[in-house]
Amino acid sequence: DWGPSYYTKLAMSAAGGRASDVAAMHLSRLAGYAPGGLVDAFDLDLLAEYGVTSEDFAPAVWSRTQYEGTVYAIPLDVHPFIVFYDKKAAEQAGLLDTSGELAPMGSPEALLEAGRALAEATGEAGILFGHVTDTAQTWRLFAGLYAQTGAGFDLPDGGPPRIDTDAAVRVVTLMTQLFDGRTNPNNLDYNGAMAAFTNGRGGMAMLGEWELPTLKKSRIDLGAAPFPQVFDKPAVYTDSHSFVLPHQDSPDPARRREAHRYVAQILKQSLTWASAGHIPAYQPVLAEPEYAALDPQSSYADAAKVAVLDPPNWFAGAGSNFQNRMCQPLQSALLGNTTPEKAVRQMVREADTLLRQPNPVA
CATH class of the missing domain: 3.40.190.10 (Periplasmic binding protein-like II)
Structure with missing residues (x-):
């Protein structure tokens, strides 16, 4: 179940300090997890090694990835309410x-x-x-x-x-x-x-x-x-499936590096996810001719530029x-x-x- 039961399990696993290496989270839920230390921060330098930087995302979405100036979520998509x-x-x-x-x-x-x-x-x-x-x-x-x-x-x-x-x-x-x-x-x-x-x-x-x-x-x-x-x-009401690093008391450096590599690789392959209707959050995928050929997905891609999420x-x-x-x-x-x-x-x-x-x- 994607709703309350999922988020309860995610919070409990993180509170115990023995959570999975990577998890998915709606970006609109980050404000309930980052302040309490239930998710760990991303290493932006490490992500950059794998070809992913903050400039690769629409500002309207990237602005919601942070808590007190630190990035705790990496968006996979933007999924808006459309017609x-x-x-x-x-x-x-x-x-x-x-x-x-x-x-x-x-x-x-x-x-x-x-x-x-x-x-x-x-x-x-x-x-x-x-x-x-x-x-x-x-x-x-x-x-x-x-x-x-x-x-x-x-x-x-x-x-x-x-x-x-x-x-x-x-x-x-x-x-x-x-x-x-x-x-x-x-x-x-x-x-x-x-x-x-x-x-x-x-x-x-x-x-x-x-x-x-x-x-x-x-x-x-x-x-x-x-x-x-x-x-x-x-303005278009939206949300974003994002990757987070659930809190671990003693994260293994090699596994944490692999988690960053995994996130970067999935973002670069998000044209597959776009076939389900979602707008890739990783902008280089939007620039590919293959995305422009998706009908009707490419018709509403601009919704990501004016995305509005729930209050944080x-x-x-x-x-x-x-x-x-x-x-x-x-x-x-x-x-x-x-x-x-x-x-x-x-x-x-x-x-x-x-x-x-x-x-x-x-």
Whole structure:
């Protein structure tokens, strides 16, 4: 299991000082491990011997690899929350540019109009989004749109949270307008949205790029793009599978060197990983002609340049209780059970409650 059970095992093995040589971690979880000494620092000089330096990564992602100026994680990929679309429906809806790619939208109104145009083109739903009972989906959608407003979502230790409630209400209001239960369904679960899209009952789906292998098995003429910018600032919600060195009390120097060599070699071979939909974090792979030929992967590669992760706090990140607690009021708003204003107030309360809890591994 990739979520809480995995991260509990990783923390326990590191706390015991006898962990594996290398482990995988979502970069958004680093703030819960580095401060407590559960992961060891990388030797950047040693990595450079094997041809990997900080200049090989997009600054938006590399900036999250550090704690107090020391690098504790090396990104393998960037995996953003994006849009997949039916090219035929999008063309009929007038949403493609001259090169056949999804054209920029630029405003909330344009996104709403895109949903209406896609619904008319398909004769069914416009934009599909599965969120009911899901512990991450509505947070991914909210967090990306909120980052586009330029507002900060800061969770300082001890609280209170610093959240622009006006910007948050704007975002939740747009979410409820977009998924109105008419043009675009508001009550789908994850599997329901996937099934509807793969069976041609919608023109666009908001999903993580990790669903690409499943979607390519469908009969859709599949296109993909970074999540559309509709507010003032380009931003795409994302995370990153990264390599870490779980803490060892007495690491063997030869094995630690081999761990660095292993990480470097896998990064250089990450074109294979890209076939599953993930954007290679190692920039030289992105520059290869073989990556440019990947369709539709290369269409959303620019998402890595404007990547936005969860706030760097010990309780946040992929598979966390924080995401679950943010999703509950957001889901309630989409289902029409509460107002955007009340949903945002509950999100602030939930964040404040978590901030008052001590970090168990600090």
